[in-house]
Amino acid sequence: MAAKTFEKGNVAIAKAAVAAGCKYYFGYPITPQSDIPEYLSGVLPGVGGQFVQAESEIAAINMLLGAGSTGKRAMTSSSSPGISLKQEGISYMAGSEIPGLIVNIQRSGPGLGGISPSQGDYFQATRGGGHGDYRILVLAPATVQEMYDLTILAFELSDKYRMPAMVLADAMLGMMKEPLEEWIPKQAEEDKSSWALSGAKGRERRKIKSLFLGDGELAEHNWKMLEHYREVEAKETRVKIEVHDDCELAVVAFGSAARIAKSAVDRLNDEGRNIGMVRPITVWPFPYKEIRELAEKDIPFLTVELNVGQMVEDVRLSVEGRSKVSFAGYPPGYLPSPDEIYEEITKLLDKKD
Amino acid sequence: MPRLTIHEDRCKACGLCVEFCPKDCLALSDKFNPQGYHPVELVNPDECTGCAICAKMCPDVVFKVEK
Amino acid sequence: MNHAVIMAGFGGQGILMIGNLFAIGALKQGLNCTFFPSYGVEMRGGTANCTVTISDHEVGSPVTSSPNGVVAMNEPSVAKFAPRIGEGGLLLINTSMAPDNDFSKDGVEVIRLPCNQIADELGNIKLASMVALGAYAGRCGVVELKFLEEALPEVLPQKLHKLIPSNIEALRAGAKRADKQD
Amino acid sequence: MKTVFERPQSLVDTSFHFCPGCHHGTIHRLVAEAIDEYKVRETTIAAASVGCSVFLYDYFDIDVVESPHGRAPAVATGIKRANPDKFVFVYQGDGDLAAIGTAEIIHAANRGENITVIFVNNTVYGMTGGQMAPTTMLGQRTTTSPYGRDFAQDGYPIRMTEMLAQLEGVGYAARVAVDSPAHLGKARKAIMKAFATQIENRGMGFVEVLCTCPTNWGMGPIEANKRIAAEMIPYFPLGVYKERTGSDFM
Known part of the structure; x- marks a missing residue:
């Protein structure tokens, strides 16, 4: 086992990108994710890569689109307002089936908002975000180690399914330090020679595009993408479930909210209650099936988010009315403590008892 | 004598070739091509010098010129 | 065991440095830990604070509203964080920067230590935060001093490594003075 | 018998969708001739833009990726940085390059991106139906300047070549026209x-x-062809605005 270092979440992402063989970074500075471009601007030139500080987030995402179209592992990173600007390019990448990694270290919105942690971009991330009808892979780490592990996984899934992938974290996970064990993926990078642009030498020319004007062409393309999505949902949904028999209530939370909620849940369980915890690791694909199975056991849910109610809609869709879904949300700009979540859970249990 | 090959089907009858031919060798014909245009035709083959100005001015790459 | 401590003071007092040192010391002792800094506007001249959470199991929340301890390097930090300390908690007040503070709370042990003066006596005023950390660590006992000393090379930038002995001295002096207060 | 003129090899043997007399076809052909001349067909990756030129990928026998409106220089930057051994060009209209994509072209130029840019200026938005472009001439009526472009209302037509030639990252900048055999040769x-x-x-x-x-x-x-010399060239003077003779980057 490699020695652990004590690392910032943002740096863990940057290190994971290098470990995953990503040599190309395109980005524009924004708090609280600038550690990522700062780290990579130092490292990438030394590994034969390229670091480009773009003139805007719009340019950066399109540089990613360009590099991705040639099959090269590449990435961009930003925080909420910058991710909004990238939506155009993400839509084009999705429509053109170009892989690439987008990191969103969420801050508080709307607008310029603030730089404190938030989960206000859940809808934007999981519903496509840009125009059209598409999905991208969205992975939600909750520890610095997961910032590393899921970044590598995001590259792999993105290549495998030719879909843009997003690591959806926030200012808390980006700025905090935790022990990190670095590792190098053994899995060889996906062979992209069957579709990537490389110059039409000894083969037919290739077009990578999202414009389909022929009769029925676009619908056919979108049906094909939908098939992809269904495959991803079936194979790549990841969720951490800690629910025991006779569970009184299961808390559903992802990312930093899950960290805070976990402390409250641990405290209640130490006090003799039986509270479960469900933490989606992929938020698209969302673990609908897994949550529905818990609902079938009559377990009620409390969704905890650092927003005023986004993922809770997915939880409600999961249970399809089978059990009660409560919500504890904290608007962008406010960071709750474990004690406050403890109180929320206690209130719910009191009502039930 | 130069040889002018006209890919009539491609012609959109914009007339730039006719306009710029220094020897007035070209004209738009009365017939229709599959695109519904009156394609260009060589009406004065003896005067053609193979200068290829028609080919260069044509936006639709209708001509091939040999000499 | 779960121990959350908030360290706070003016920017430039070495707050984030001692927070890091405490965390890495805990790591060296075989414990789990998280370090969550305040950042952004506060880094530019105002107050700085960080939360270090140490646990013998997986660390849950990296933030807390009721810390087990507070290291307050100046007056505003006492006012802001000390009232949040939970039962059985520990507060270190740097009396050099908060001379008249008389904060007290039931169930909270208070160490009052003139960290700047002690550092000055050691020959380097910049060691004040190390004195404070030594005092806090020595008293709360969550992380042994020897692990903090071991962690120093990882926290101090290379160019300050020649100052490791004086940093060790400051840690030990803090621990010793805090001990004497009983 | 010797061939004096024929279809360039890297131009796919198909009809253009352009309107009769539209110069896009002419410019496509010139670009294809350059691809053939420099024998880069097998190493070229182009970034298509949005507008009438979007179908570039149907006409060139090369690899092409489509870009969002205005972003082709950024897309090309990504391609070229990740593949410095490839030949990368963009082909953009005036709405794409001089309006929505102004930031992308200026900064790609300023970074000295090693790419080739073909900028098609026809003083109007073509595909969307003839709206005013940044290059629309003063007094020119378009569907969104029905009274003619007025500088007090809409500003002056933008001269991109002059602007970009100022930037150190640009190795070559020229304005040409394709309205006469002589101009075509220079183009x-x-x-x-x-x-x-x-x-x-x-x-x-x-x-x-x-x-x-x-x-x-x-x-x-x-x-229309006559309008180029009569109205456009006096405001948009032809010529080479910059030409580095060697690797004289500072």
């Missing part, structure tokens, strides 16, 4: 130079091509 030469600039690693090669949009100008192809 061909300029496009070749812009290709060579990239091949010799001398930064961005930029060629602005003045051309017609007979349909949206409401003119016949010949009348």
Whole structure:
């Protein structure tokens, strides 16, 4: 086992990108994710890569689109307002089936908002975000180690399914330090020679595009993408479930909210209650099936988010009315403590008892 | 004598070739091509010098010129 | 065991440095830990604070509203964080920067230590935060001093490594003075 | 018998969708001739833009990726940075390059991206139906300047070549036209130079091509062709605005 270092979440992402063989970074500075471009601007030139500080987030995402179209592992990173600007390019990448990694270290919105942690971009991330009808892979780490592990996984899934992938974290996970064990993926990078642009030498020319004007062409393309999505949902949904028999209530939370909620849940369980915890690791694909199975056991849910109610809609869709879904949300700009979540859970249990 | 090959089907009858031919060798014909245009035709083959100005001015790459 | 401590003071007092040192010391002792800094506007001249959470199991929340301890390097930090300390908690007040503070709370042990003066006596005023950390660590006992000393090379930038002995001295002096207060 | 003129090999043998007399076809052909001349067909990756030129990928026998509106220089930056051994060009209209994509072209130029840019200026938005472009001439009526472009209302037509030539990252900048055999010869030469600039690693090669949009100008192809010399060239002077002779980057 490699020695652990004590690392910032943002740096863990940057290190994971290098470990995953990503040599190309395109980005524009924004708090609280600038550690990522700062780290990579130092490292990438030394590994034969390229670091480009773009003139805007719009340019950066399109540089990613360009590099991705040639099959090269590449990435961009930003925080909420910058991710909004990238939506155009993400839509084009999705429509053109170009892989690439987008990191969103969420801050508080709307607008310029603030730089404190938030989960206000859940809808934007999981519903496509840009125009059209598409999905991208969205992975939600909750520890610095997961910032590393899921970044590598995001590259792999993105290549495998030719879909843009997003690591959806926030200012808390980006700025905090935790022990990190670095590792190098053994899995060889996906062979992209069957579709990537490389110059039409000894083969037919290739077009990578999202414009389909022929009769029925676009619908056919979108049906094909939908098939992809269904495959991803079936194979790549990841969720951490800690629910025991006779569970009184299961808390559903992802990312930093899950960290805070976990402390409250641990405290209640130490006090003799039986509270479960469900933490989606992929938020698209969302673990609908897994949550529905818990609902079938009559377990009620409390969704905890650092927003005023986004993922809770997915939880409600999961249970399809089978059990009660409560919500504890904290608007962008406010960071709750474990004690406050403890109180929320206690209130719910009191009502039930 | 130069040889002018006209890919009539491609012609959109914009007339730039006719306009710029220094020897007035070209004209738009009365017939229709599959695109519904009156394609260009060589009406004065003896005067053609193979200068290829028609080919260069044509936006639709209708001509091939040999000499 | 779960121990959350908030360290706070003016920017430039070495707050984030001692927070890091405490965390890495805990790591060296075989414990789990998280370090969550305040950042952004506060880094530019105002107050700085960080939360270090140490646990013998997986660390849950990296933030807390009721810390087990507070290291307050100046007056505003006492006012802001000390009232949040939970039962059985520990507060270190740097009396050099908060001379008249008389904060007290039931169930909270208070160490009052003139960290700047002690550092000055050691020959380097910049060691004040190390004195404070030594005092806090020595008293709360969550992380042994020897692990903090071991962690120093990882926290101090290379160019300050020649100052490791004086940093060790400051840690030990803090621990010793805090001990004497009983 | 010797072939004096024929379809360039890297131009796919198919009809253009462009309107009669539209110069896009002419410019496509010139670019294809340059691809053939420099034998880069098998190493070229182009970034298509949005507008009438979006179908570039149907006409060139090369690898092409489509870009969002205005972003082709950024897309090309990504391609070229990740693949410095490939030949990368963009082909953009005036709405794409000089309006929505102004930031992308200026900064790609300023970074000295080693790419070739073909900028098609026909003073109007073509595909969307003849709206006013940043290059629309003063007094020119379009569907969104029904009283004619007025500088007090809409500003002056933008001269991109002059602007970009100022930037150190640009190795070659020229404005040409394709309205006469003489101008065509110079246009061909300029496009070749812009290709060579990239091949010799001398930064961005930029060629602005003045051309017609007979349909949206409401003119016949010949009348439209005459407008270039009569109205456009006096405001958009032709010529080479910059040409680095060697690797003289600072």
